[in-house]
Structure formats: C-alpha cells, structure tokens
Amino acid sequence: MADAPSDSSEAPGTTPLVALSGVNKWFGDLHVLQDINLDIARGEVVVVIGPSGSGKSTLCRAINRLEPINEGEIKLDGTLLPQEGKALAQLRAEVGMVFQAFNLFAHKTVLDNVTLGPIKVRGRNASEAREEAKKLLDRVGVGEQANKYPAQLSGGQQQRVAIARALAMHPKVMLFDEPTSSLDPEMIKEVLDVMVELANDGMTMVVVTHEMGFARTAANRVLFVADGKIVEEATPEEFFTNPTSDRAKDFLGKILQH
Amino acid sequence: MQVLIDNFGQILDGFAKTLWLLLFSGTIAAVLGTILVAMRVSPVAILRFAGTSYINVFRNTPLLLILLIIAFAAPDLGFTYEINNYFNFFFMAATVGLGLYAAAFVCEALRSGINSIPLGQAEAARSIGMTFAQSMRSVILPQAARAVIPPLASTYIALAKNTSVALAIGVTEASFIMKKLNAENAVARWQIFFGFAFGYMVIVAFIASAGALAERSGAKTR
Numbered sequence A: 001m002a003d004a005p006s007d008s009s010e011a012p013g014t015t016p017l018v019a020l021s022g023v024n025k026w027f028g029d030l031h032v033l034q035d036i037n038l039d040i041a042r043g044e045v046v047v048v049i050g051p052s053g054s055g056k057s058t059l060c061r062a063i064n065r066l067e068p069i070n071e072g073e074i075k076l077d078g079t080l081l082p083q084e085g086k087a088l089a090q091l092r093a094e095v096g097m098v099f100q101a102f103n104l105f106a107h108k109t110v111l112d113n114v115t116l117g118p119i120k121v122r123g124r125n126a127s128e129a130r131e132e133a134k135k136l137l138d139r140v141g142v143g144e145q146a147n148k149y150p151a152q153l154s155g156g157q158q159q160r161v162a163i164a165r166a167l168a169m170h171p172k173v174m175l176f177d178e179p180t181s182s183l184d185p186e187m188i189k190e191v192l193d194v195m196v197e198l199a200n201d202g203m204t205m206v207v208v209t210h211e212m213g214f215a216r217t218a219a220n221r222v223l224f225v226a227d228g229k230i231v232e233e234a235t236p237e238e239f240f241t242n243p244t245s246d247r248a249k250d251f252l253g254k255i256l257q258h
Numbered sequence B: 001m002q003v004l005i006d007n008f009g010q011i012l013d014g015f016a017k018t019l020w021l022l023l024f025s026g027t028i029a030a031v032l033g034t035i036l037v038a039m040r041v042s043p044v045a046i047l048r049f050a051g052t053s054y055i056n057v058f059r060n061t062p063l064l065l066i067l068l069i070i071a072f073a074a075p076d077l078g079f080t081y082e083i084n085n086y087f088n089f090f091f092m093a094a095t096v097g098l099g100l101y102a103a104a105f106v107c108e109a110l111r112s113g114i115n116s117i118p119l120g121q122a123e124a125a126r127s128i129g130m131t132f133a134q135s136m137r138s139v140i141l142p143q144a145a146r147a148v149i150p151p152l153a154s155t156y157i158a159l160a161k162n163t164s165v166a167l168a169i170g171v172t173e174a175s176f177i178m179k180k181l182n183a184e185n186a187v188a189r190w191q192i193f194f195g196f197a198f199g200y201m202v203i204v205a206f207i208a209s210a211g212a213l214a215e216r217s218g219a220k221t222r
C-alpha cells in the first residue's frame, strides 16, 4: 500500500478519485485485463474505446467490482474496494452505473426505479425521495413518463431513466458501458445530450463508447484499449487526428469507414 | 359402489391422514426449500456447495428408500418422537421424509424462477448499492414469483400423490386404506381403485386451481 501513488497521505485535492494499479484479471486462460494502471481525477471524463472483446466492459465493471479482479488494487477516493458484503454494497452506492441494456427494474414504475435505491440503500424518506426523483426525471427529459413501466418506454427514454436512477444515489463517479450501442440512431442524441450536460456539470465519468462526437465534446482523455491493455492515452483531438499506435490507426480506419 | 358406501368413514379417515401428511410435509418443504434456494444462489461458495449437495442426495434417492431409512434408522439413533397415537412415530417419519424429499424439488422450482430473471436485473440492483438480500427481496423475488407458480404447483401435486408411499411404513393414509379394502373385498377391486383415484384427483384439482388463481392475481400487478 505504501508504494501506491495514490496513498491517502497525499493532500485530498490531489488524490485521484479512481485509481487502478497493477490490475490483472483472467477469465480462465484469457488474460482480459493486463497490468492496468489508471488514475482518474475528480471531474475528469475518460472515454474508453477499442475493438469488441478487448476488455472495455470488464475494465468498467471492475471499478465497482461487478467483476472481481485477480491481481492489483482499485481505490475509490483513496479507499480500497472492499471484497464483499455490506461494505462493498455501500461503496457501490457511490459509483453509478449505466448499462448497454438499460436494466431498469421491469416490475417497477419509472419513478419507483429511481426511488428504490435512495429509500432502501440510503434510508431516505419516501416522499423526499419521490420529490427528488421527479426533479431528476425532469432533468433527463422523461418527467412525463414517471408512472409508466419500463417496457412502455422507448430505448432512449429507458436509458435516460437509468441515468436518473444512478444519479439519485449522488454518486462520486458514473460508469457508462456502451450506453447508446443498443439504441436506434434517432435516440442516440437524446442520451448523449444528457451525458454531455452531466460532464459539463462536473461529474467524473468513465464512458465506454465509440461515439466520437461525444468524445470530442466532453472527454478530457481517450483510452484506447486492445487485447486487455491500455495501448494509447491521449486527448480526443490528438487521438482522433494523430493516433500513434498501429492498432489505433487500424481501428480508427475501420470505424471511420461507416 | 356399495363397498365405497359401506366403508365411507374409513375412506374419509384415510384421506384426512393424507391431507395431514401433505400439510405437514408441504410446510417443511416450503421452509427448507426456501432456505436451500437462498443457499444455492448465494454469493458464498460453501453455502452453494452445501445446497447443491443436498439437492443431489435427495433428488436422486427414491422416496421409498428415504422413508424406509428414516423409519428404521431414526429409532437406532434415539429418535422415536411422536405427538400422540394419531400422529404416531411412523406418521412423523413419513412427514419428515416427504418434507426432506419435496424440499429439493421446491428449491429447484424456486431456482428456475430466479434464473428466469435476466442477470442484468441483479447487476443493476447491486450497482445501486443493494446487498444480496435486498436485491433478492426488492428486485428478483417479486419478478420470479409469477414464473415460480407453475413449477411449484407441479411440485405440490407430486407431493400430494407421493404421500401414498407412506403406506410402506404403515401410515394409515388413503392408499393404506385402499389396500386394506382390496384385501377384504376381492370382487369389488376396480370400484375401490376408481373411488380412491377420484379422491386424489380432487386434492390435485384443488392445488392446480390454487396455482392458477395465484398466477392470475399476479398478472394483475404486472
């Protein structure tokens, strides 16, 4: 612990909010995360890009320990991620997560989806939680849908509810795993707009996405991941106009053709 | 027909005992099956292993064997508990054996319901900081409840019929009475068989309609 760069003896302002050091993970023989070192500062927006199967989702999910890692350490705001149990649950409440498949609670209304965490996990009073949930739903533009069930909403609306559900926990950092990949093209923008606004409000974000427009407008940094390694790290401008590695050049060539 | 009318009192007594067996063993199965399924889906490896081992043992052993083992081994181990002459030791042994056996099937019925809920639901629950128990209670079980009813009804229907195995250790439930009447009235056998089959069909029909009712009331709340 003493040799970790993110040692909590540093001044609080300089502690990275998320710090991964020497992280390795295997799925059987497959080395999905290979010696990952990554510090994310408070308020920073990091876009993770790379070919399918390169380990982007696993990296994202490791940060709230939906995937446990085999080696290395991950710290959130200077605290090592707990192994399991109540402490881990409490820590996860500090990390918002938005999934590709939305994963809204199918048996609950939109409003109840957003209030469930604040009431059950934070012990908030129900009417207060509902008031705040309504404000959040208005903020992401789905206030009208509060009493509907997820299945009655479009994909874009569901994903915005999912963002509101995560925000209701007042997370320190938000993880997005390909949030627009299962959306029809006309709905992608409505979700990205919410995310850009969130970035502008100073939220710390890790976003796995191939949306270059979003990366250019909102990201401070782009990580290019291939075969479980961070191959290249640059500002969006640098990365998209002048990638250095062959893997990145090849990959960008492919996605730019579409 | 006459033989059924003449012995109606005995037949009713037999079915009463069948229902007591069903009630007691069904309760054991419900409680134990719920504990087992919690173990089988829990994040703790040793609990999962213990739960799985239980299922493998009890689902793969013939029910008759389980009842015989309990009836003969329990007294050797000093267990001879009985409530009274009606709920005697053999009744208790049959109840426990049926309950232990059916618990394995209740567990698997519940687990199939839980597994029918997409993994993303549990992940979303965990990602907002819910503990395992909270995500089960608030997210998984309410959604699994409907999916669970048909296999659970089948399990209880099978249990109702399986109570007849208790005759092997001398519990005077319906099938025991049937066997006795058959021995005493060789000429009226098919009438006796159909009479008792009808009795079991009534019990099964009750369980099936309770299941259908539960499923429909669940449908209203989505």
Ligand SMILES: Nc1ncnc2c1ncn2[C@@H]1O[C@H](COP(=O)(O)OP(=O)(O)O)[C@@H](O)[C@H]1O
Pocket: A027, A030, A032, A050, A051, A052, A053, A054, A055, A056, A057, A058, A059
């Ligand atoms: N639960 C799992 N078990 C085994 N292999 C997995 C599992 N999840 C992902 N993988 C494998 O790990 C690799 C990285 O997966 P993932 O992180 O989902 O990649 P990406 O999000 O970049 O497409 C892939 O080869 C995938 O098949």
Ligand SMILES: [Mg+2]
Pocket: A056, A057, A058, A178
């Ligand atoms: Mg992925």
